[in-house]
Amino acid sequence: MTDDPHPLKPGKRATINDVARIARVSKKTVSRVINQSPLVREETRTRVNEVITELGFTPDPQARGLAFRRSFLVGLIYDNPSPTYVVNMQQGVLDALKGSGLELVVHPCNRYSDTLVEDIRGFVERQRLFGVIMPPSVSEDERVIALLRDLDCPYVRIASVSLDEPGVMVVTNDHLGAAEAAHRLADLGHRRIGLVRGPSLFRSAAVRGGGFRDALAxxxxxxxxxxxxxxxxxxxxxxxxxxxxxSMKEPPTAIFSLNDDMAIGVMQAARERGLELPRDLSIVGFDDLPMAQRIWPNLTTVRLPIRDMGRMAAEKLLAPLRGVDPAKLSQPEVRPSLVIRKSDIPA
Structure with a gap:
């Protein structure tokens, strides 16, 4: 099979160098095949495995463990306080990783922490990550981006606006969804409208709030x-x-909340105050988490395809494995849309 001009001497134990020479590949490629790396073409993998079998080569377990600087782990680094959002994001990433040979590991963080950057450095270095996916707001932190570039760790950012090259961005265009919510409440005749903003550290809070105010104006x-x-x-x-x-002297007749978790909290407060929903108060949320369809009245909300966003981000991260240059990838189209249910009625 090998027709190698320099066969092994009788009794000599095969080495990784012998496998590389006979298979006509680099030693690094042999190491990747041994470690079942997804970074090897199937044709090359087959050829190397045939040589390994023919030579009876057995890799050194210790050398195998040290063969790679990177593992086959993708990190999801997040600081979003909504557990449902995070789970949906994970499901989308896992959809894309299926069959790739890569696995997902998650890492919650706190952007208010003084040790944020060093904590993330430790996580990336300990896990020897293949790459990182970041939803907002950690995706918006340029200190973290500088760290990942310094570590030469591939990454993809998910954010409400474009913050980087198209090949490493999934942009969600949150302002468009907020504008739809504003038009909906205006069309229903509401004029005293409350707004529950998100935390100032999240760019999405500014983008969603700005889109809502501008559309009302x-x-x-x-x-x-x-x-x-x-x-x-x-x-x-x-x-x-x-x-x-x-509790205001003239309370709002409608409230727009910049995520569903807070919208559901507003509904609870209204009930505690003896209000009937939606007769006494219309409420609109943002994200369309599963709970939006399970509460009563069903929540009218802006649907953000969170699972799809996770999948898109992971597909960008995997692009080099499929022979695609990430720099040549276009921006995936993510457009929020209003889902009208039962929680808002005319003023």
């Missing part, structure tokens, strides 16, 4: 700052926001 409805309340993208902060806005 286009309809001749200025957003009164007194009707705004900053939440934390959590259910508990939605409850707080709901009580604050509904």
């Amino acid at each position: 286009e309809r001749g409805i200025p957003m009164d700052p007194a009707y705004e309340y900053e939440g934390a993208y959590t259910y508990e902060s939605g409850v707080e926001a709901g009580h604050a806005l509904l």
